[in-house]
Amino acid sequence: MAPNDPRPAPIITPPDAEEMALRLTRVRERMAAEDLDAYVAHCPDNVFYLTNFANYIHERPFVLVIRMDGPIRFIVPQLEEEHVRIRSVGDIELRRYFEFPAPPGEEWSVQLHDALAGARRVGVESTCPLQVADEVVAERVGSDVVDEARFVKTPYEIGRIAHASEVISAGHEELLAGSRPDTPIIGLFGSVTRSMTGRMLRDMPHANMLASDFAAVVQPPSVSHDPHNFTDIFSQFEQGGPHVSVVNCRVNGYGAEIERTFFLNHVPDAARERFDVMLEARRIAFEGLRPGASMSAIDQNVRDHFEKHGYLDHLLHRTGHSFGVTGHEAPFLAVGYDRVAEPGMLFSIEPGIYFEGVGGFRFSDTVLVTESGNVSLTTAPETLEELTLER
């Protein structure tokens, strides 16, 4: 990084107990504000945020119980206990259960009841499965205090996402460098994701693969109008464009993404004006994203711009989502979402328009809200000239 680079420095060390305590304090502040004396978290992302242990959803529940004092109580199947101990960081008390399913008296729910003993008002995630929520016998309140504590990243998390952004910016550069007409796209997926995984493991040899995933794909112009269409694994780069690149990852527990609309050898006439209109929408969103800005208004301004150009019907999604321990989470830059941006939040800025027979037009970056505005943590070419690749 250059000396005057406004981006935060990357961090590659694991979180320490102090970092985990800071997160727990933020959760408890919200619990107090909502008059909760206990909270039940089941979402694997919330569990990872508060414990550094990554699990995937399967039938054996992993459940956190947070009280207003004492350690986090972490209910885990005995099968997982030893490596939960290896990975977890912070003030955590493990409470193991035998198995799922289990005979009466040995189920996970016995541990939950015990961890909640004496609780009066218990917050439960809005994504909590019914079978977990239904075991709460005290007054149950739908509440997303952990998700909301995650909205503003800690300085440590910002450093980790800065690192993830470096990894994927290099991966995206490699993806563009390898794009050639009439060659299969899938070949690059393999080489670019291996490069990014290798970089991660060099930087963090103990990276948790269960908290890591790498994607590096390109939609050719024949499908780029349908932005989540990856149905043809044998699709090839084409002459012209718009191609849309998508590199998104969780790099040892932290998400980031970068996307570009690009062309090979020539720019079709139908693409030029649409590309410019998209780029202007992106500029509007970048200009609007600063502390105090309404997330809904940022998206509305983008929509107004597209409407002015007659493209409102070609919009398929909101302007952005957040990042953190996932690559896709709240809060959102979306009409109807009435929250205000704060320093330390992160967003994708990715207004997009889509035209059957022409293709899709979208950039995305991983953008940090700063005290004075914002800064993109990801880097990639920005102009039509740079994104018209001669091959």
Place this chain on the structure above:
Amino acid sequence: MAPNDPRPAPIITPPDAEEMALRLTRVRERMAAEDLDAYVAHCPDNVFYLTNFANYIHERPFVLVIRMDGPIRFIVPQLEEEHVRIRSVGDIELRRYFEFPAPPGEEWSVQLHDALAGARRVGVESTCPLQVADEVVAERVGSDVVDEARFVKTPYEIGRIAHASEVISAGHEELLAGSRPDTPIIGLFGSVTRSMTGRMLRDMPHANMLASDFAAVVQPPSVSHDPHNFTDIFSQFEQGGPHVSVVNCRVNGYGAEIERTFFLNHVPDAARERFDVMLEARRIAFEGLRPGASMSAIDQNVRDHFEKHGYLDHLLHRTGHSFGVTGHEAPFLAVGYDRVAEPGMLFSIEPGIYFEGVGGFRFSDTVLVTESGNVSLTTAPETLEELTLER
């Protein structure tokens, strides 16, 4: 396959509308038995089972509403509509919503209320997120009719899992063939998963990568006592054993697994008797698995056998789980789980015992319950002699 092979023939064609109708009929039979006139499914596995569309859980809900007649109503974000159309099979009516979050009147929940209009008693999955379940305004009943319809596989599904089992049996053979002392295990992960992915794509060029995943790993003896411990990505094969191989996959939407305890060049004295005791537990489970057998009793018989040998404290998990559109699902061979095996069910048979300082002892196979007993769809070496590899 040999002419007298008792295993069902592999199937590699996509499901047709008739297959999807059969599944829906099975669900509706259960709905009728539970006096439900509507059912809400959110679990991606249940959605895939009934639509052939694979999504992953993120914040934009995909919700199925099943009434007692008419098409399945499938509520999807507009961003996904086009490729939902490409992938889905059967009698499905798409109901799209704008975005999540969305302004009042354009949310996904408006579509849910509409699809449930007039419903009296609505079944909701036990894994359903609170925010979805809470939108059901009619009488809400916790019910797992889709999960339960999945217990007994259709003939088509059995053929697909037979195919998945062939793919992973070949992958497991390659994994054992490549195992050499003092070489990194991660290298084989890459080559074996690429082989299996390649085989899948040759057999099914339009395989859905979102419904496919491949793992091929080995725990060396230093960690095999902790069966889900894959924390050291740089671990190496060791002299001796017990190593435990794990190959589990979803091959274009269908799960299977195979695991073996094996040794390189020599078998430590501490391992011989434990290996034999595990093998005998496995024999007991295979012998017990037949139509009419109690799933709880199969696991209890395994436990009794281990207790007789003084190893009850070294048991970390139940005898088995099922497979289907996932690699890990109900029903379970587990004490306290009082259901009865039926022809067309599939189970892993994987009794295991674990000893710190010695290692873990476990085989697993993908086993079909037949009219007369069972047949393993996966194939791998079975004896200590075959599993002591000279390298």
